[in-house]
Amino acid sequence: MMPGLRLLPWTTPDGKPCYLDPDTAYPGPLSQLADSVEVMQLGSAEEVLAGGRAVLADSAAGERALRFALTRAAESLEDVLRIAASRGQRIDAADGEGDP
Numbered sequence: 001m002m003p004g005l006r007l008l009p010w011t012t013p014d015g016k017p018c019y020l021d022p023d024t025a026y027p028g029p030l031s032q033l034a035d036s037v038e039v040m041q042l043g044s045a046e047e048v049l050a051g052g053r054a055v056l057a058d059s060a061a062g063e064r065a066l067r068f069a070l071t072r073a074a075e076s077l078e079d080v081l082r083i084a085a086s087r088g089q090r091i092d093a094a095d096g097e098g099d100p
Contacts, residue, residue, distance in 0.1 A: 004093060007086035009037045009079065017082075038083050045076040 005019040008030075012018060022031050048069075055061045055069040 006031070006034065007082065007089060008034050009041055009083055009086065038086075041076075041079040041083060045080050048072045048076040 006022050008018040052069040052073050
């Protein structure tokens with residue numbers, strides 16, 4: 001990845017990361033959309049966590065329920081890790097890391 005690029009909270013159809021060269025003076029519409037998507041993904045992750053905990057607490061939950069909960073948890077974890085990486089890279093850039 002080139003320094004200064006923002007890792008977006010989505011991938012291409014074949015799973016490759018998407019990047020944006022943001023305008024540092026004013027966040028453009030794509031940056032604002034990415035911010036909104038991150039908020040939605042984090043909210044979804046909270047719901048998935050609550051649902052997963054409910055399934056785990058239900059001793060009668062079957063394999064299908066457990067598989068569904070684990071699949072959603074894996075999807076949410078992937079989103080959250082991408083958000084963390086993106087935000088971490090932006091913090092590093094703001095702090096001047098990587099500068100000679």
